Amino acid sequence: MRRLGTGIGxxxxxxxxxxxxxxxxxxxxxxxxxxxxxLPASLLRLRERGITVVPHGVSLGLGDAERPDRERLAALAQRAEALGSPLVTEHIAFVRAGGPLTGSPRLEAGHLLPVPRTRDALDVLCENVRIAQDALPVPLAVENIAALVAWPGEEMTEGQFLYELADRTGVRLLIDVANLHTNHVNRGENPAEALAELPLEAIAYVHVAGGFERDGVWHDSHAHPVPRRVLDILTDLASRVSPPGVLLERDDNFPxxxxxxxxxxxxxTAVQTGAAQGSGARTSSSTGTHGVTHAPTTPDTLATPVALATPDTSAVPATPDTPAAPDAADTPAEAARQRLGLAQAALLSALVAGTPVPEGFDRVRLGVQARALAAKRADVVAKVAPELPLILGDGYRTAFIAYTRGHPMRDGYRQDALDFAEEMLRGTRAAQGRSRRELRRWWLDRSGPAPRRTSRLGRVGRALIRH
Incomplete structure (x- = not known):
């Protein structure tokens, strides 16, 4: 496959x-x-010009304790086929927790949260990645994420964790240099050390993005210019390997x-500078920190599965996509899923439902993360339901942030918008006058004639109609 080159989100x-x-x-x-x-007309025109389009998933939850959802995998596969893409990408993150695995309410993060760098989490992630690889029509690449918090008791560095993941599954890596910078500021991790531990021949492409620092915390906003420190990490990476592609991400506050x-x-320029710095070193193969020879990445290696060593499948069931038997919790693999599930549910509940902070976590950092999640919910709901900020005016954001404190997201952002409007019409913060009438009309138009929950929504619907 040809090199991707320079791209933009x-x-x-x-x-x-x-x-x-x-x-x-x-x-x-x-x-x-x-x-x-x-497909958007713009993407069709780009494809007609020969521009490659890569679908980038954000909700699969490969780091979740549960196995990937088949419908989400099928949807990702459909997009790859419709776009004629050479690969698809997702994140090394968990996005939901709870449910039958833990016997607790299912919670949605609405955000990419870090998995612990432990053997349990790695075993689960490897199996989930294999399931995804089997379901997708093209190669999969997975991205390292930015994190505000660190898990207690981690057993590996980020580089070691990513190396083993690629080693055991053959998955490609999408390396986000902005996320390496984020983890440097927030978790004290050295980007150069992470790059030195990576299997560079497994890199599919690279992300570059901007952010901002506030009170010693770096926020990976994708809404600010790319800082020099992120470009320096890109130069370091390009001095070690020639990345098949580099892409600029921007999601908001577009300049x-x-x-x-x-x-x-x-x-x-950063890539060219790195290539010049590393041209001498790349005239011969370099040896990584794990004793594995790292060959330079070439344009035709992207579609070839990386095989660094014989995969260790001892902890993975022979048929990973087969539903677990009732007594599967007795197997090491299912026991690992349950332990991971309980830990993730406890963390996510603390972040979105106000339950106690699990032992070993930084309470201040968790507070920052919880506020960031609430702010993101407010922003995304304002995009998927732009009528709400118009109806509620300046009071929208304050009201929504207050709403999040007792109402975790349960089924995506569109449902979140409906639930918020319902609460505004029922509760003490209810809109008044014209705003109330417009909000009532908006909610009724989208919730449908039949109540979604018989008892509570039936009462709400009748109250709305009376007004």
Missing amino acids: WRPEIADAVERMPGIDWVEAVAENVCPGH EPTDLERELAAIR
């Missing part, structure tokens, strides 16, 4: 600008925002197209 807000932008070799689209049967073009130029 395709977003509807900048679609026209991306089409006109010089020097763009490929784009990446958020998979969940693309409908296979109704003028000329500003994006300047950032892309800075990214190209």
Whole structure:
């Protein structure tokens, strides 16, 4: 497969600008925002010009304690086929917890949360990755994420964790250098040490993005310019290996197209600088910290599964996509899932439901993460239901943040918008006057004529109609 080159994250807000932008070799689209049967006209035009489009998933939850959902996997596969993509990407993260595995309510994070770098988590992740690989029509690459918090009792560094994941599964890696910088600020991890431990030949491509620092915490916002420190990490990476592709991510607060073009130029310069620094070293093979020979990445290696060593499958069932038997909790693999599930449920509940902070976590950092999750919910709900900020005006954000404290997200952002509107109409913070009438009409139009929950919603519906 040909090298990807220089790319940018395709977003509807900048679609026209991306089409006109010089020097763009490929784009990446958020998979969940693309409908296979109704592809955006902009993406179709880009494909007609020979621009590669890669779907980037955000909700699969490969790091969840439960196995990947078959419907989500099928949806990701459909998008890859509809876009004619050479690969698909997802994150090394958990996004939901609870449910039957733990006997607790299922919770949605609405965000990418870090998995603990433990043997249990690695065993579960490897099996989940294999299940995804079997279900997808093209190779899978997985991305390291940014984290505000660290798990207690971790057994590996990030580089070691990613190395073993690639070693055991053959999965490709999407290395986000901005996330390495985030983890440097927030967790004291050295980006150069992480790069030194990575299987560089497994890299599919690289993400670059901006963020901001507040009170000693780095927020990976994707809404700010790329800082010099992130570009320096990119240069370090490019001095070690020639990345098949490098992509600029921007998700909000979009600048003028000329500003994006300047950032892309800075990214190209950083890669060229790194290549010049490492040209002498790459004339011969280099040996990684695990004693494995690392060959330089070449354009035709992307579609070839990486095989660093014989995979260790001793902890993985022979048929990972077969539902567990009733007594499967007695097996080592299922016991690991249950231990991981309980730990993830306790952490997520503390973040979104206000339960006590699990032992060993930094309470201050968890508070920062909880507030960030609430703010993100408010922002995303405002995008999927833009009528709500219009109806409620300046009071929308304050009301929504207050709502999140006692109402974890239960079924995605669109349902979250409906639940919030319902609570506003029922509770002490209810809108008044014209805002109330408009909110009532909005809620009724979208909740349907039949109550979704007989007792409570029936009463709410009748109360709304009376008003």
